Amino acid sequence: MPSDAPIVTRRPDHATVPPDQAAGPAPSPAPASAYAPHRKIHPKAVRGRYRRVKTLLGVVLLALFAVIPWLRWDRGPGLPDQAVLFDLGSQRFYIFALQLWPQHVYYITGVMILAAIGLFLATALGGRVWCGFTCPQTVWTDLFVWVERRVEGDRGDRIRLDRHPWTAGWLAKKTVKHAAWLAVSLVTGFLGIAYLTDAPTLAADLLRFDAPALAAGSVLFVAACTYAMAGFMREQMCFYVCPWPRIQAAMLDEDSLVVTYQEWRGEGRAPLRKSEGWDTRTDKGYGDCIDCGQCVQVCPTGIDIRDGIQMECIGCGLCVDACNDVMARIGRPGDLIRFDTLTAQAAKAAATIQPAKATAAPPPRYRLIRPRTIVYGLMLVVVGGLMAIALALRSSNDISVLRDRAPLFVTLNDGRIQNAYTIKIANMSLVDRHYRLTLAGLPQASLSLSGDGTEAGTLSLSARANAVETYRIQVRVPQAALTESSTPVTVTLTPDTGDGQPVRHDSVFLAP
Numbered sequence: 001m002p003s004d005a006p007i008v009t010r011r012p013d014h015a016t017v018p019p020d021q022a023a024g025p026a027p028s029p030a031p032a033s034a035y036a037p038h039r040k041i042h043p044k045a046v047r048g049r050y051r052r053v054k055t056l057l058g059v060v061l062l063a064l065f066a067v068i069p070w071l072r073w074d075r076g077p078g079l080p081d082q083a084v085l086f087d088l089g090s091q092r093f094y095i096f097a098l099q100l101w102p103q104h105v106y107y108i109t110g111v112m113i114l115a116a117i118g119l120f121l122a123t124a125l126g127g128r129v130w131c132g133f134t135c136p137q138t139v140w141t142d143l144f145v146w147v148e149r150r151v152e153g154d155r156g157d158r159i160r161l162d163r164h165p166w167t168a169g170w171l172a173k174k175t176v177k178h179a180a181w182l183a184v185s186l187v188t189g190f191l192g193i194a195y196l197t198d199a200p201t202l203a204a205d206l207l208r209f210d211a212p213a214l215a216a217g218s219v220l221f222v223a224a225c226t227y228a229m230a231g232f233m234r235e236q237m238c239f240y241v242c243p244w245p246r247i248q249a250a251m252l253d254e255d256s257l258v259v260t261y262q263e264w265r266g267e268g269r270a271p272l273r274k275s276e277g278w279d280t281r282t283d284k285g286y287g288d289c290i291d292c293g294q295c296v297q298v299c300p301t302g303i304d305i306r307d308g309i310q311m312e313c314i315g316c317g318l319c320v321d322a323c324n325d326v327m328a329r330i331g332r333p334g335d336l337i338r339f340d341t342l343t344a345q346a347a348k349a350a351a352t353i354q355p356a357k358a359t360a361a362p363p364p365r366y367r368l369i370r371p372r373t374i375v376y377g378l379m380l381v382v383v384g385g386l387m388a389i390a391l392a393l394r395s396s397n398d399i400s401v402l403r404d405r406a407p408l409f410v411t412l413n414d415g416r417i418q419n420a421y422t423i424k425i426a427n428m429s430l431v432d433r434h435y436r437l438t439l440a441g442l443p444q445a446s447l448s449l450s451g452d453g454t455e456a457g458t459l460s461l462s463a464r465a466n467a468v469e470t471y472r473i474q475v476r477v478p479q480a481a482l483t484e485s486s487t488p489v490t491v492t493l494t495p496d497t498g499d500g501q502p503v504r505h506d507s508v509f510l511a512p
């Protein structure tokens, strides 16, 4: 610094002021904004291994999402024939041959637990592979960026277009892009709701503008979310909405594969001059990074992976492709940015500082099997096994018994005590069934259906396939046979037909 250069003083808010103004009480610093200004990201197109994997996975996942609602599965007359249907109205989930009732809610809980453990395992093995390759936010954002690129061009064209004053050409491109985005969003909204209702019927109703308001509103809501999240919010969903980036830190260890910049090889970075050979660069202390910025320009979250592992990195590997392309063009070995473990990174860096150690101890190999992955793997096997057993042994019948509370009991003319119960029989099979209903705990009890005076020790009831039938029954017991004012009883429902297992429900019989 020249001796006559003014000396500057930095205030806490980093405002730079000349020294003559630095004396005396400093004015209150302006309050810092709680919000970072939004910086629009224009990811550049890239070719390479991870781009191909992302594209392939995206196409497969989008195709599955689009095709599944149209698959049919014959369940018999009166039942929906959509292979995968989450019918919220009738509270049934149909997944091919599997049918889940509200009674089976624990399977859904189990599936969510399995998905969470699977995500933990995938993160421990490969970092944020879910975020980078298969998360719906990533897949739809990729699709929207692809549309944007087809209409407005690659990164440079899009940046220029955004800075361009409004012209007819500008307006035409923006209109085409947003129309295409809206079309994709509406199709997504329709397909999303098609999982909740019969897809062909919904399609026909929507085309006739005759869909129920709830269905049409739901389609529009999902479409609006898709348009906003994949068209505008994009990486902000990952930064500010999704909790996973915060949670994943606990899932990673130093042996997890994450996207890393091989700093020990890349630094110091400096642009490549044609006149300069690699030996000259090396002598000047420069590494393989030519500071071209390609890894930053292709990044969908706009970060610089050379700054180290960051929460914003979704592990998509596009910067690996971009840098490998640059390395190939300048004749240097690839993988300056690569999926690697922190353990391997530290060993390579140490070997670079002390080359003698490099030959004595080669970089550690990736450890697939380690305590964390073993625990997650075991949890997957145990929870998956328990769910499979529970699914195989689940009953296709269910009974609920609700005792009348007003009155609690009735004393009949003949001196017997009567309690009334409402019985609900859920026949979760695809065939009509007949049942025998018995009562244990009251040896002298007689049962009768409400409205039918016939009394017997057991009752014959029936339930239609895939339906809940409601019966009201009366139980009568001689007062002399009752020793307590409250006697525990067990109602047992045994299927006479079909292969269902007996089901039981405990209740009480009340007396004076």
Ligand code: SF4
Residues within 6 Å of the ligand: 266, 269, 288, 289, 290, 291, 292, 293, 294, 295, 296, 306, 322, 323, 326, 336, 337
């Ligand atoms: S793409 Fe490679 S060479 Fe270019 S700035 Fe990134 S790390 Fe350096």
Ligand code: SF4
Residues within 6 Å of the ligand: 259, 295, 298, 299, 300, 301, 302, 303, 304, 305, 312, 313, 314, 315, 316, 317, 318, 319, 320
């Ligand atoms: S830094 Fe690389 S891996 Fe991470 S999000 Fe950006 S492009 Fe993807």
